[in-house]
Amino acid sequence: MLPPRLLWCDPRPIPRDNLQEPVTLVVRDPGFHEPTDEDDCTSFGYVCQSHDGPYRGDACRGGPSHLIALDCAEHGLENMWPDGRMLMLPDGFTPPLNDEQLVWARAENDFP
Numbered sequence: 001m002l003p004p005r006l007l008w009c010d011p012r013p014i015p016r017d018n019l020q021e022p023v024t025l026v027v028r029d030p031g032f033h034e035p036t037d038e039d040d041c042t043s044f045g046y047v048c049q050s051h052d053g054p055y056r057g058d059a060c061r062g063g064p065s066h067l068i069a070l071d072c073a074e075h076g077l078e079n080m081w082p083d084g085r086m087l088m089l090p091d092g093f094t095p096p097l098n099d100e101q102l103v104w105a106r107a108e109n110d111f112p
């Protein structure tokens, strides 16, 4: 339903959570692990693919344009589900989601 590769970047002019340079999240990538209901993953971190290192808020000092991916202790890089903030600000998606995809993602997410 969702595009195989999906990015999201906070479209607001001064994103509250971007403590440094713009941060783009890799929501999905064809090379990432697709989580299933059987997965029992408990330990997650984030890595910055632009600068090839762990990302913890403002801890990546690699320079502008961070590309952040979810890193599962068990599976490595893993697809994430669009969260409420992304679904509230769908302008941030690349490629843009069409209405059908957005409605579907919001329903799956129990979005109010």
Ligand SMILES: [Zn+2]
Pocket: 048, 049, 050, 051, 060, 061, 062, 063, 065, 066, 067
């Ligand atoms: Zn970085």
Ligand SMILES: [Zn+2]
Pocket: 033, 035, 039, 041, 072, 073, 074, 075, 076, 078
């Ligand atoms: Zn996992």
